[in-house]
Amino acid sequence: YSVDLKDEAEERRVLEEGLREALADDLLELHYQPVVRTEDNMVVTFEALIRWEHPERGTISPDVFIPIAEESDLINQLGAWALNRACRDAMAWPKSVRVAVNVSAAQFAHSDLISIVTDALDRSGLEADRLELELTESVFMGDGDTIDDIFRALKELGVRLALDDFGTGYSSLSYLQRFPFDKIKIDRCFVKDIIESAGSSTIVQAVVNIATVRNMTTTAEGVETEPQRMMLRALGCTDMQGYLISRPVEAEALARLLQVQGVS
Ligand code: C2E
Ligand code: MG
């Protein structure tokens, strides 16, 4: 058992070192997954998803290396890199399409977040309204007053805020009341069983109802089948994302995706 623990610690250290080098050598990439409007299937957002192709180990999932970055100072560097790259990439897209960037709770607590976001907007020239930050419920674990200040500052900047993976964390409906989110992203786990008779459709319906009253949009994550799409549409979910629509693709492939959509 203790040998396993030692191996695990060693493995994390090796990955941390590798990640540090990948950042320095500009070996990380952003792929983008479209989010489409349920009503007419038009792309409204591209979500930036970080990709690391390790020279020896092949593709390493962000679910593996983001937590490692979060335990060191790397997450702030990595987060700044992703924000800058995503804002720059978005400048090549039609103005009707926003870019969404995932921001980890560790970054959120960091005192520089506001200046990092401001910087990425200034350098790229992207309008603040076209940048959407995806936050998870774990950001609420920090100090209450600080969190309020950060939310206020982000709103003043004019960026949009999405609550990612909704329903999987320490969900409390009071967060939706207290913080100014523009969008709720309903986690894949509720979409997965949505067409089953004892499935999650009533939960999704409840979230959609709350969002509607509070003027927020809803994105269903992980939509993989046509019946799921039809059910989500019937429930009034405004946007959808998932393999049924498209997998995440390289930045270079986006132009073609938009062409198919007739967006220019
Ligand atoms: P997320 O933000 O909830 O992103 C959605 C994840 O679901 C992505 O995994 C995406 O590829 C995957 N996905 C999309 N559609 C489907 C589907 O239909 N079926 C299934 N099974 N999966 C689908 P990915 O790219 O592996 O990213 C995992 C997580 O890593 C993200 O979850 C996000 O929390 C984190 N992450 C990715 N990029 C960044 C980043 O730049 N910064 C930070 N802080 N976190 C990131
Ligand atoms: Mg996300």
Ligand code: MG
């Ligand atoms: Mg998510």
